Amino acid sequence: MSLLQRAFPALLVAAMGCFVVAPYLIYQAPYESTMGLVQKIFYFHAPSGMMMFLGAFISGLAGARYLMKGTPASDRVAAAAAELVVVFGLIVLVTGPLWARKAWGVWWQWDARLTSSLLLWTMFMACMLVRKYGGPGAEKLSAAVALFGMANVPFVYVSVNVWRTLHPKTSVVPSLAPGMRGPFWFCALTFLLLFLVLLSVRLRLGEQQEELETLYLDLDDAPVGA
Amino acid sequence: MTRILLAVVMALGVAGPRVVEARQAQAVSAQPAPAAPADGQGEFVPVSELPPTEQLPAAPLVLGAYAFIWAAVLVYVFLLRRRLAAVQKDLDQLKRQTRS
Numbered sequence: 074m075s076l077l078q079r080a081f082p083a084l085l086v087a088a089m090g091c092f093v094v095a096p097y098l099i100y101q102a103p104y105e106s107t108m109g110l111v112q113k114i115f116y117f118h119a120p121s122g123m124m125m126f127l128g129a130f131i132s133g134l135a136g137a138r139y140l141m142k143g144t145p146a147s148d149r150v151a152a153a154a155a156e157l158v159v160v161f162g163l164i165v166l167v168t169g170p171l172w173a174r175k176a177w178g179v180w181w182q183w184d185a186r187l188t189s190s191l192l193l194w195t196m197f198m199a200c201m202l203v204r205k206y207g208g209p210g211a212e213k214l215s216a217a218v219a220l221f222g223m224a225n226v227p228f229v230y231v232s233v234n235v236w237r238t239l240h241p242k243t244s245v246v247p248s249l250a251p252g253m254r255g256p257f258w259f260c261a262l263t264f265l266l267l268f269l270v271l272l273s274v275r276l277r278l279g280e281q282q283e284e285l286e287t288l289y290l291d292l293d294d295a296p297v298g299a
Numbered sequence: 300m301t302r303i304l305l306a307v308v309m310a311l312g313v314a315g316p317r318v319v320e321a322r323q324a325q326a327v328s329a330q331p332a333p334a335a336p337a338d339g340q341g342e343f344v345p346v347s348e349l350p351p352t353e354q355l356p357a358a359p360l361v362l363g364a365y366a367f368i369w370a371a372v373l374v375y376v377f378l379l380r381r382r383l384a385a386v387q388k389d390l391d392q393l394k395r396q397t398r399s
Contacts, residue, residue: 096365111357114364121368160375167371168364175357267372274379281386288393295397 077273084273088266095263098256105253111175114168116256119246120264121164122190126226127268128158129193132200133223136216148212149279151219153272155200158222161268162194177239185232186240193229196222 077084095116105112132154139147169187170180181187196218204215233242249257 109357111360113361117365117368160371164368164371167367171360171364171367175360271372271375271379274376274383278379278383278386281383281390285386285390285393288390288397292393292397 075276077269078277081270081273084266084270088263088270091259091263091266095256095260098259101252102256103250103252108176111172114172116260117264118165118168118172119257120261121161121168123261124264124268125158125161125165125190125193126230127265128154128161129197129219129223129226131272132158132197132219133221136219136223139216140213140220145283148216149276149283151216152201152204152212153275153279155197155204155215155219155222156275157268157271158197159194159201160271161264162190162197165190166194173239182239184238184240185236186229186238189225189229189232193222193225196225 099113099116102113102116104110132151135147135151135154138144139151169190173182174180200215200218200222203218204211207214230243232238233240234244246257
């Protein structure tokens with residue numbers, strides 16, 4: 074049993090506890106001067122983005138390891154992390170426009186950060202579709218797509234600093250006011266715990282699917298009449 | 300005459316760019332200084348109070364965002380649980396088959 078699976082009960086309890094406390098901390102956090110209440114979406118939006126990036130890195134690195142060594146465990150990690158990129162990416166792409174509607178007056182802008190985030194999300198959607206419908210060898214194709222997706226993460230991150238965008242720059246988080254800093258990092262921890270819990274469950278599913286495939290193969294290989 | 304003409308052309312060649320540069324400098328100094336980047340793009344600035352009229356329109360968006368996050372996570376957990384149950388069922392069936 075892996076370390077993640079052994080720690081699963083503690084992670085689950087910690088994540089649930091943090092999710093109970095987080096709304097209170099967000100409620101207590103001060104309002105932002107220009108955006109007011111709607112800025113409070115930030116406390117879940119930004120950590121979701123961080124988890125999307127983390128998932129992309131894990132999937133890309135596991136995919137690279139699978140391409141080099143061919144270990145089934147790496148493939149399972151790559152698949153699990155890719156799914157989480159899609160989930161957390163969806164959260165980012167929905168909560169962002171809800172915030173933007175109030176802050177910018179529009180639901181969406183084709184600026185560098187938003188466009189590159191959407192592209193990153195579609196890359197990992199493609200990763201999952203390739204795995205599901207790609208036929209023999211789909212695992213390697215999927216790993217390659219995940220690796221390509223991972224390579225895009227630094228560009229998505231620096232896009233707000235390099236190009237002129239509506240999206241706040243990366244300097245926002247390091248320069249948060251003290252009253253906002255605590256709730257933000259608490260929410261980031263909360264989402265990290267959630268990410269680890271979901272990754273653990275998804276890995277368990279991958280292990281069971283592999284066990285099932287092995288049993289099917291054993292049945293196929295068994296002599297007739299045995 | 301030729302020398303005079305040559306001197307005039309050379310003088311124009313030297314003075315011309317200087318005149319153009321002076322005019323460009325004038326135009327630049329006449330333009331207003333570029334605006335400083337808005338604070339909202341560089342940092343979040345908190346305030347202690349906001350007028351109530353500015354809070355109300357944002358509430359549905361904030362609630363919608365948090366509701367969506369909860370819904371997305373719960374739906375994913377439900378789907379994972381369903382997939383796990385299906386695989387576990389197939390596994391149990393196959394194990395029974397291999398034993399028999």
